[in-house]
Amino acid sequence: MSAAGTVRLSVNGEPVAVPAGSSVAAAVASVAAARFRRSVRGEPRAPLCGMGVCFECRVRIDDTPHQRACMTPARDGMQVSTDD
Amino acid sequence: MSHYDLIVVGAGIVGASCADEAATAGLRVAIVEPGPIGGGATACGMGHLVAMDDDPAELALARYSLRRWEDHVDLAEAEFSRCGTLWVARNETEAEGIAQRVARLEASGGEAEAVDAQALYRLEPALAPGLCGGMLVPREAVVYPPRVALHLVRRALQRGATLYAGRAVRRLGRATVTLDDGTVLAGPALVATGCALPELLPQLPLRPRKGHLLITERYPGLLHHQVLELGYASSAHGTAGSSVAFNVQPRPTGQILIGSSREFDVTDPAVSGPMLQRMLQRAFDFMPALRGLRAIRAWTGFRPATPDGRPYLGAVPDSTDLWVAAGHEGLGVTTALGSARLMLDLLQGRPPAIDPAPYAPARALA
C-alpha cells in the first residue's frame, strides 16, 4: 500500500489513485465511469449489482480478461483495461 | 382422426430434417415432440460438421449430408462458421496414418491436406509443443444445431405441417399413432426419437452414451479451427466403458467449446466432477493455455449409439408403414440432412443417391 492509505494503479494506461480498500470498479469509475465492457451487441455496460452477481463489470486485470471489477480489491501496480 | 402422409415422431435435428424434407416434397406432415424442439442430443452436442473416414458407409453418408449443409451457409439460425477441422498427431505413429486418411477423405470428394509441425503451429499457435503435425480439412464447419432444428420445424409448419407440441407418442399401431392425450393420428410413422428409441421400438438395440461439454467465456483469436486429436476416432468408435479425447471448437461468439467424453452404462445426467477433470486434463495436454480460461457452463448429453455405430435408416422390419431414422450417435448433426433425403427417397420408392443397405434396420435383427 502506498503512503496515506492510497492505492495506485492504471486504468487503460491512465494512472489512478484510490483509497485503500477500494475495488477495481471504483478505480475504473473514477476515469471511465461510463463503460466497463461492451455487450455482445456493442453497447456500453457498467456495474449493475455491485456484489458479484451480474457480471456487467467485467474488465481485464493484469492481462487476465473477464474479471469482476466489483469483487476485486484494487492493488498497487495493477493494470486494468476496459472494453474487452 | 387426422390423416397424414407422414407422422414424424421426435423433433431433434434428425426428425426436424425429415419433417422439413417431407413437407418440402408436398407431403402432409405431422410432427410430435414432447419437449423443446432440438432439446435432446441436438442441443447437447458441439455442432461440428465433420467427416469421419474410418467407416466407408459413415463417410458416404457424411459426405452426402455435408453437401446438403452447404445450402445453409447463409442461414442466420445456423450460425454457420467454416472454421475447418485440424486433426493433430501426438507422435510419429499417429502422423504416419495421415496420408491414408487424406486419401480416403479426398476419394470421398472432400478436401484434406497433411500439415507438418511447423504449419500446425502456424495454424494454431496455442497448441502444446512437441506435436508431430496433423491433417487440415479446410471446408468443414460448425453450426448451432438447436436453432437449425427450430428453423426446419418452422419451415415445415409454413409448408403445411402440423406440430403436436408437448405431446408424446404412447403407442404405434398399424399406420396409426396414439398420443399421450388420446389423440390418434393416421398415416405412416417415422420414428426419430434418438435415445428414446427403445421406448417405441425396443427391438432395435440402442444404448445412450453420455458425454460432457464445457464452454468458456469469450476469447476471440485464441483458437481458429475445430481441433481434435487423431486418436479421437478410437475414443469415438471404441467400445470402452469410458474414454476422453481432446476436441475443442471456436464458437462464432469467440467462446471455446471443449470436449469430449464418452461413457456407456451411465444414466444420471448430472455433470460428473471426475469426468470433467479427466476431459480437461486431456485438453490441457494438447493446449496448456486453456488452463487459465474461464468456464461459464458445463453440461452433459446422451448420444444414441447402435451396436455398429451406424444409424438405423429405413423401414422397421416386420411392420407396415413404420420407419426409423435414429441412432446417429455423435454424428447426428453432420448426417441429419443426408439422412432425411435418404429417408424420403426410401419412403417414396426412389433409389437413394447413396447405398442405403449399410443403414438398414434389418441388420440389427439378423
Next chain:
Amino acid sequence: MTERYDVLVVGAGPAGLAAARAAASHGARVGLLDAQARHGGQVWRHDVLHGTPRPARKAFDLLVRTRGHVEWLPQHQVISADHRTLLVETPRAAIRLSCGSMVLATGARELLLPFPGWTLPGVTGAGGIQALAKQGWPVHGKRVVVAGSGPLLLAAAATLRRHGARVLGIYEQAPAAAVAAFAMQLWRWPARAVQAALLRARLAGIPYRCGSFVRMAHGRDALCGVDVDDPRGPLRIPCDLLAVGYGLVPNVELASMLGCALDHTRGHPCVQVDALLRTSVAGVYAAGESCGIAGLAAARIEGGMAGHAAAGFPAAATALLPSRQRARRFADLLAQHFALDARTRTLAGADTIICRCEDVTLAALDGFTDARAAKLATRCGMGACQGRICGTALAELDRFPHGGIRPPLFPARLATLATGDPSTP
C-alpha cells in the same frame, strides 16, 4: 488438496458470522468462507471512508477471540459442491473443502427488474450502488435518483448522502397507505424504530414519494435522466445515477446443487428448513436470507442457531427459537406492505434487453414457456451471470421459472474444474 473442517460456513454476513461464532464456541473447527475480500456480507459491508460497521467489527472480533477454531477464508468462491465437499476458487488457486456439517449463509441478491434504459451505465441496483459506494465508487456531488421498493431504499439513500451524493428523491412503488401501515407497526421492534428514525434524520430534506416508480431511463452512452410515474403526474428528472431495486431474492444456487429442497410457496425460491434450520440434506443447515428474506435480526439469530446445531448442540439452538419466530414475523410484515405493484412487471418493452449477458430482448422470448427452450433458441441465460439476473426477472415477470443449476456455480478457471486429480497443482 482437501482441507477438512468440522463445520463449514458459507457466507460471512451477519448469519455466517453468527454461525461460525456459535459453532466455534463448542470447540468445533470452523471454516468461514466468502467470495468477498472482507467479512460483513452486504448489510455490514466495510466502507472505505467510514470503516466497518460496529456490530460487524464486534462479531468478527468475537471470532478472532476463538482463534484456533475459526479459519477465515476470504475471496473463496464456491464453484461446485458434492455431498459435503466444496470445490472453491481463490484468486490464485483451487482447493477442496470438506466438512462434517455445513451452514449455508449465502444471503440474498437484489431483485432487478427490466425497464427501458436499464442497461445504461449509471443505472445500478439500490443495494448495488450502496455496495459500490462503500468500496470507493465516486458518488460525491452526483445527482442520484433512488427507486424501487422496501426499506433498503432508505439505507441506500443514507449511504449515498454520507458519501456526498445529492439524492434527488426516493421513489417507492408501494402505495403511501401501505408504507404508513408498515411504519405504524415498527414500534413492535424498538431497535428498528430507532434505526428508522436515524435514517429519517440522515435523509432529511429528501423527497420520499410513494406509489411511484421509474418507467424509463434516458441516455445515449450513459444515464442522463429518468421518467418517473408518480401519483401526482409524470416526472422527468435529470440525474447522473439511478439506484433501483425491487427487494431481495434468496441465493439458493449452492443449496440447490447440494440437493436441498427449496420452498417455492413465497414467490422466488428459498431454502426449506425445519425449526432447527436443518435442510432436507443431512448435515446441511441454512440460515438468514437464503431461507426467506427476513432482515438482519433474523439472520443473526438463525446464524447462531444453525451454528449450534451444526456443531452438534441442538439444545442451544432450540433456546433461540422464540426470538427467531419473533424476528421472522418482521419478514411477513415486509412482504405484506411492500408487495410489488403489477405495473412494475410490465415496464419492459418489446425491444428492452432482458438477458444482459447475451443481449436478448423481451420480444425474442415471446412464446416460450420454459427456460431451457428459450435458452436454446435465443441464448437467454447462457452468459456469465448464468441467468441470475434475467432468470430471476423472468420468473418475477411470470414468463417462466428459473432454469436448473449445474456446475460451475460461478464462472471458474478451467484449471479449477480440473482440480481433484493429484497431479494438478
